[in-house]
Amino acid sequence: MTRASVFFLAFVFLAGPLAAGPGAEASSSPSDRRSFRFTYEAVVSKIDPSARRVEMWLPVAADTDVQRVTDLKVEAPSGVSSHLDREYGNKILNVALDPKGAESLRVRVSYTVLRKEDRRSPVRMTLREVRSPSPVSDRFLQGDRLVPVDDFIRSIAREVTLGKSTPLEKAEAIYEHTVETMRYDKSGTGWGNGDLYYACDIRRGNCTDFHALFIGLARAASIPAKFVIGFPIPAERGRGSVAGYHCWxxxxxxxxxxxxxxxxxxxxxxxxKAYFFGTLDPNRIEFTTGRDILLAPPQNGERLNYFIYPYVEVDGKAHAEVEKNFAYQDMPDFPRKAFLFRRALQ
Structure with missing residues (x-):
């Protein structure tokens, strides 16, 4: 394996202040915020000795109103560059190199993450707390490859929202329908693709299938909706591995x-159930938004269904032999001034 170099890329992505939700500091407590180190490692194996180019794309944790990412450290052989995808603005690391006969390639990325409980419930906020929203893209009313917005889905949306007049009432009805008619069950096959028709037919699956149903019905009811994916962090403070992704x-x-x-x-x-409509616990780390992802620089293969795991091409062809390891370690002190109220800065 080529000897790794260490790159500190915090200045590339992480400039700018971070805001918190309205009044968040005043009501915060140790249970609704946490600070931890997160490590994302990918190892590409079984590289053909004759290969001339290996290219890897990795998602980068997002900076949001409730998540601050600092101290980004990248350990890679060489050829690391940072990018934003044009459609969603997701942050992407690209590692490209001549393997020179190496049979494997290891890339390790780590961050310090400060995460707060995400409180954006329209039911619980008073009018004075509401911030001016930013413009929303029409993309979030359009279908995805596995989440179509067609006549069948519109008919279900009309049935689910019958008698509801406002977008909030319709969103609540769609949420209730999704939670009460779907079952979290990863047995068998077909789950995990975020396939709306699968969710409608089988009525079980993992988080991707649940949210395919919610997003599809919301868009069919003319409510913009988007897919967000990251990793769950165990609620118990400490350290350990993270088995896989979580989405919302x-x-x-x-x-x-x-x-x-x-x-x-x-x-x-x-x-x-009421809590998770408008509120997210701090035991997670957000990475990317959207489905049918075109990477930056663009991949040769098909658009990605969603982007949370590393994607690799060897000589321009998708390469599946990639081992993934994710880990966290809680940090003892949460800097109280890490989250600033945005309106005070404007």
Whole structure:
């Protein structure tokens, strides 16, 4: 394996202040915020000795109103560059090199993450707390390859939202329908693709399938909605490995802004169903938004269904032999001034 170099890329992505939700500091407590180190490692193996180019794309954790990412450290052989995808603005690291006969390639990325509880419930916020929303793209009303917005889906959306007049009422009805008619079950095959028709037919799956149903029905009801994916962090403080991704959704209300929902977590814990409509716990790290992802620089292969795991091409062809390892380690002190109220800065 080629000897790794270490790159510190914090200045590339992480400039700018971070805001928190309205009044968040005043009501924060140790249980609704956390600080941890997150490590993302990918190892490409079984590279043909005759290969002339290996290229890897990795998602970069997002900076948001409730998540601050600092101290980004990249360990890679060489050829590291940073990019934003044009459609969603996702942050991407690209590693490209001549393998020179190497049979494997290792890339390791680590961050310090400060995460707060995400409180954007339109039900619980008072009018004075509502921030001016940013413009929403029409992309979030359009279908995806596996989440179409067609006549069949529109008919389901009309049925689910019958008697509801406002976008908020319709979103609540779609949330209720998703949580109460889907079952979190990863047995068998077909789950995990975020396939709306699969969700409608089988009524079970993982978080991608739950949120395909919510997003598809919301868009069919003319409510903009988007897919968000990252990793779950165990609620127990400490250190350990993270087995795989977790995703959720956001929907948009005119005059208010984006509202987060986590239908799969609500289905697993019905006692917290009301909580997960407009609120997300801090035990997660957000990476990317959207489906049918065109990477930057563009990949030769098909658009990615979603982008959370590393994508690799060897000599321009998709390469599946990639081992993934994710880990976290909690840090003892959460800097209280890490989150600034945005309106005070404008």
């Amino acid at each position: 959704a956001e929907f948009y209300l005119d005059g208010f802004g984006w509202v987060p929902v986590d239908t799969s977590e609500a289905a697993k814990d019905k006692a917290r």
